[in-house]
Amino acid sequence: MNSTRREFIHKLSLACGSIMFIPACSGYNSVWRFFNEEEAKTIVAFAEQIIPKDQDPGATDANVINFIDKQLVGPYTRFQEEYRKGIPAIKMSSQRILRKAFSDLEWDEQTHFMEQMESGYLPEEYWEEVDQKSFFRMVMEHSMQGFYGSPRHGGNKNYISFKMMKLDYPHVIGQNRYESKCTNTKKQES
Amino acid sequence: MSKKHVNAIVVGAGAGGGIVAKELAVAGLSVVLFERGDWVNYDQHDDDELISQRTTVLGNAFGPDDERHRRVVVYNDGKPRIVLPSEGGYGNNAACVGSGTVSYGAMAWRFMEKDFKMKSAYGNIEGSTMEDWPIDYFDLEPFYEKAEWEIGVAGDHYANPFMAPRKKSYPMPAFAYNREAKMLDKAARNLGLHPFSIPMLRNSVRYNGRPACYRMRSCVGFACPVNAKCGTHNTVIPTAIKSGNCELRTNCQVAEIILDNKGKANGVKYFDENDQGQIQTADIVVVAAAAVETARLLLNSKNKLFPNGAGNNNDWVGRNLQGHAYTGALGLFKDEIFDDVGPGACWAISDYNHDNEGIIGGGALCNSFTTMPYLFTKTRPPGAKRWGLEHKEFQRNKFKRIVKIHGPFQEIPNFDSRVTIDPNVKDHWGIPTVRLSGERHSYDRIGCQFLSDRAEEILKEAGAYHTWQNVGGRGLSGGQHQAGTARMGNDPKTSVTNKFGQVHDIDNLLVADGSLCVTNGGFNPALTIMALGYYVGDYIVKNWNGSKFR
Numbered sequence: 043m044n045s046t047r048r049e050f051i052h053k054l055s056l057a058c059g060s061i062m063f064i065p066a067c068s069g070y071n072s073v074w075r076f077f078n079e080e081e082a083k084t085i086v087a088f089a090e091q092i093i094p095k096d097q098d099p100g101a102t103d104a105n106v107i108n109f110i111d112k113q114l115v116g117p118y119t120r121f122q123e124e125y126r127k128g129i130p131a132i133k134m135s136s137q138r139i140l141r142k143a144f145s146d147l148e149w150d151e152q153t154h155f156m157e158q159m160e161s162g163y164l165p166e167e168y169w170e171e172v173d174q175k176s177f178f179r180m181v182m183e184h185s186m187q188g189f190y191g192s193p194r195h196g197g198n199k200n201y202i203s204f205k206m207m208k209l210d211y212p213h214v215i216g217q218n219r220y221e222s223k224c225t226n227t228k229k230q231e232s
Numbered sequence: 233m234s235k236k237h238v239n240a241i242v243v244g245a246g247a248g249g250g251i252v253a254k255e256l257a258v259a260g261l262s263v264v265l266f267e268r269g270d271w272v273n274y275d276q277h278d279d280d281e282l283i284s285q286r287t288t289v290l291g292n293a294f295g296p297d298d299e300r301h302r303r304v305v306v307y308n309d310g311k312p313r314i315v316l317p318s319e320g321g322y323g324n325n326a327a328c329v330g331s332g333t334v335s336y337g338a339m340a341w342r343f344m345e346k347d348f349k350m351k352s353a354y355g356n357i358e359g360s361t362m363e364d365w366p367i368d369y370f371d372l373e374p375f376y377e378k379a380e381w382e383i384g385v386a387g388d389h390y391a392n393p394f395m396a397p398r399k400k401s402y403p404m405p406a407f408a409y410n411r412e413a414k415m416l417d418k419a420a421r422n423l424g425l426h427p428f429s430i431p432m433l434r435n436s437v438r439y440n441g442r443p444a445c446y447r448m449r450s451c452v453g454f455a456c457p458v459n460a461k462c463g464t465h466n467t468v469i470p471t472a473i474k475s476g477n478c479e480l481r482t483n484c485q486v487a488e489i490i491l492d493n494k495g496k497a498n499g500v501k502y503f504d505e506n507d508q509g510q511i512q513t514a515d516i517v518v519v520a521a522a523a524v525e526t527a528r529l530l531l532n533s534k535n536k537l538f539p540n541g542a543g544n545n546n547d548w549v550g551r552n553l554q555g556h557a558y559t560g561a562l563g564l565f566k567d568e569i570f571d572d573v574g575p576g577a578c579w580a581i582s583d584y585n586h587d588n589e590g591i592i593g594g595g596a597l598c599n600s601f602t603t604m605p606y607l608f609t610k611t612r613p614p615g616a617k618r619w620g621l622e623h624k625e626f627q628r629n630k631f632k633r634i635v636k637i638h639g640p641f642q643e644i645p646n647f648d649s650r651v652t653i654d655p656n657v658k659d660h661w662g663i664p665t666v667r668l669s670g671e672r673h674s675y676d677r678i679g680c681q682f683l684s685d686r687a688e689e690i691l692k693e694a695g696a697y698h699t700w701q702n703v704g705g706r707g708l709s710g711g712q713h714q715a716g717t718a719r720m721g722n723d724p725k726t727s728v729t730n731k732f733g734q735v736h737d738i739d740n741l742l743v744a745d746g747s748l749c750v751t752n753g754g755f756n757p758a759l760t761i762m763a764l765g766y767y768v769g770d771y772i773v774k775n776w777n778g779s780k781f782r
Binding site for chain 2: 206210
C-alpha cells in the first residue's frame with residue numbers, strides 16, 4: 043500500500059516537475075494549487091508548530107499554508123520534488139513511531155517529533171531520498187516567510203505578524219509626511 | 233545587424249557606468265548605455281520584504297531574474313553548484329537602471345588615505361595579493377567631491393576626525409540620530425571614541441529637485457517611494473539622456489566585446505529585449521558591469537591576440553575578487569530602543585579603520601539598518617530555539633529591544649578568490665556563465681574578531697544586559713560590495729588596467745566600476761565607485777581630442 047502510494051507520488055512529481063498542470067498536481071478534490079488535502083494537513087500542522095497560536099495568531103490563522111502552496115507553483119516550483127518526498131517521509135516516520143498521522147498527533151507529541159526531525163533522529167530508512175534536517179529547515183523557513191512576509195504572497199493575513207510585533211502598518215507617520223512633502227513640492231514648483 | 237556607430241559604449245547603468253555615460257554625453261560624445269535590466273520603482277515592489285534586496289527568496293525586485301540568469305559556485309567541498317540569482321551564493325548586486333544605487337542603504341563613504349596604500353602601510357602579507365593603488369586619495373578627492381554634489385550627500389564634514397582631508401563640505405546637512413543612535417553615541421563617547429552621523433546619499437533636505445527623506449523603515453533593500461534616495465537612476469542618467477547624446481538601451485544583455493587584430497575594441501555583441509543578436513560599434517568601450525560581470529565580459533571576449541579574454545594575457549582578470557566580511561555584535565536591552573525612525577543606520581565610528589595595534593586594516597562600525605520581520609527570525613542569540621513559542625516570544629518582545637552594531641572589515645585580497653568562466657553552464661542567451669571560487673584570506677577572520685569585540689564593548693557600555701557576536705570573514709567573497717577583478721596598476725604583469733582604467737594593451741577599452749579597486753576599503757564602496765566613474769570619465773573626455781582612442 044505504502045510503496046504503491048510512494049510510486050504514485052513519485053510519478054506525480056515527475057509529471058509536474060517541468061510543466062505545471064495544476065489540477066493534476068493537487069488532485070481533483072483538493073482546494074490547493076499544489077498540495078493534496080492530506081499533504082496540506084501535514085504542512086498546516088508543521089507550520090503551526092513553527093509559529094503556534096498563543097495570545098497572538100499562529101501560522102494557521104495567518105494562512106501560511108496558502109503562502110507555501112502558492113509559491114510551490116511559482117518561484118518555489120524547484121522545491122516541489124522535496125515536498126513530494128518529504129511529506130510522505132514525515133507520514134511514514136510518524137506512523138512507524140507513533141502509529142498515527144503527524145497531523146493527528148497530540149501537540150506535545152508533534153513538538154517532540156519535530157525536535158527529532160530537526161536533529162536528524164527520525165528513522166533513516168524513510169529519509170533516504172530527502173535529508174530530514176534540510177527538509178525541516180526548508181519548511182521552517184517557508185513557514186516564517188509566509189507568516190512575516192508581505193500578504194501579497196498569500197500569507198500574513200491582514201498583516202497579523204506586524205500587529206504582533208507592534209509595527210504600524212501602513213507606516214502612518216511616513217505616509218502623512220509623504221502627503222505634506224508632495225503638497226509642498228507642488229507649491230514650490232508652481 | 234549593425235546599428236549606427238557611436239563614440240562610446242558603456243556597459244552597465246549602475247554607480248560607475250551611469251556616471252561615465254553622463255560625463256561623456258554632456259561633453260558631446262555620442263553614447264549608448266547598455267543595461268540588462270529595466271527601470272524599477274517603488275510601486276512595483278512596495279515594501280515587500282521577500283523580493284527586496286535584503287532577502288530575495290521570492291525573486292529580485294531589482295533583477296536579475298531567476299529564469300534567464302545563473303552562476304556556478306564552488307564551495308570549499310570543491311563541488312560546483314548552479315545557483316540562481318535569488319539564492320544566497322549567487323552574490324547578487326542588482327540589474328536595473330541605477331543598479332545597486334536604487335535599493336542601497338546609501339552610505340556615502342570616502343576611503344581613507346591609507347586605504348589606497350595598504351601595502352605600504354602594512355607590508356607583505358603571506359598569501360595575499362595586497363598592493364598599493366597606482367593612484368592615491370588626492371587623485372580621487374576632486375571626484376569624490378563631484379559625486380557628493382552631483383549625486384547628493386547629507387553629512388557633517390567636521391564630525392569624523394578620521395576622515396581624509398577634503399576641500400568642500402557636503403551639500404546637505406547631516407541626518408538626525410534616531411533613539412538607538414543617541415544611546416550609542418553616548419556610550420561611544422564614554423569609551424573615548426568619535427561617533428558621528430553617517431554621510432548618506434540621501435536627501436536630508438530638498439535637493440536636486442527631489443524631496444527630503446521621511447525616514448521609512450523599509451529603505452535599504454527597496455527603492456524610495458518619494459525619490460529621496462540619490463542614485464544614478466535619478467541624477468546622472470536622466471541628465472545624460474536629456475543631453476540628447478546618450479541612448480539608454482534597457483533589457484539588453486551584452487555578450488562580448490568585439491576585438492580586432494590590431495588590439496582595439498570595435499564594439500559589442502549583445503542581445504536586445506527580443507533576444508535578437510545585435511552589434512553596436514563604437515570608438516571606445518567602457519565596461520562597468522560590477523566586478524563579477526565585468527570580469528565575465530572581459531573573459532568571454534577573445535581573439536587571436538587575447539586567447540584567454542580581453543586584457544587577460546597575464547591571467548589577472550577575475551582575480552582578487554573582494555567584498556566585505558561583515559562582522560559585529562548584538563545586544564539586548566531592557567527598554568524599547570526601536571523608535572521606527574528609518575532607515576535605522578545613522579550612527580558610525582571610524583576609530584577602528586586603521587592604526588589598530590596588531591591588526592591589518594580594520595573597518596567602520598555602524599548601527600544596523602532596520603531588520604524587517606522575516607529576516608529578524610534569523611536574529612537570535614547562540615543556542616536560542618528558532619521555532620515554537622520561544623521564537624514567537626522573541627519576535628514579539630525583543631524586536632524593539634535589540635541593537636546591532638556591525639561593519640565591513642577591509643578584506644585582504646588573494647589570488648584564488650576569483651571569477652572564471654564555467655566550461656559547461658550557459659545562460660538563457662547561450663553566453664557562458666560565471667564560476668565563483670576561492671575563499672577569503674584566512675586573516676579576515678582575525679580582523680573580524682577584532683571588530684566584533686569592539687562592537688560588543690560599545691553595546692555593553694550602552695547598557696545591554698546580554699550581548700553576543702556575529703563574526704564574519706569566512707567563505708566566498710564578492711556579493712553587493714564586489715570589487716577587485718580588473719584591478720588597476722602600473723605593472724601589466726600584476727594588474728588588468730593602467731591607472732586610468734584603460735585595459736593594458738587595449739587603449740580604447742576601459743573599466744569604470746569596483747573591479748578597478750586594488751583594495752576595497754573598510755567602508756561601503758558606492759561613493760568610491762562613483763568617484764572612479766567621474767575619474768575615468770574625466771580622463772576619456774580630456775584625451776578625446778588627441779589620438780589616444782581612435
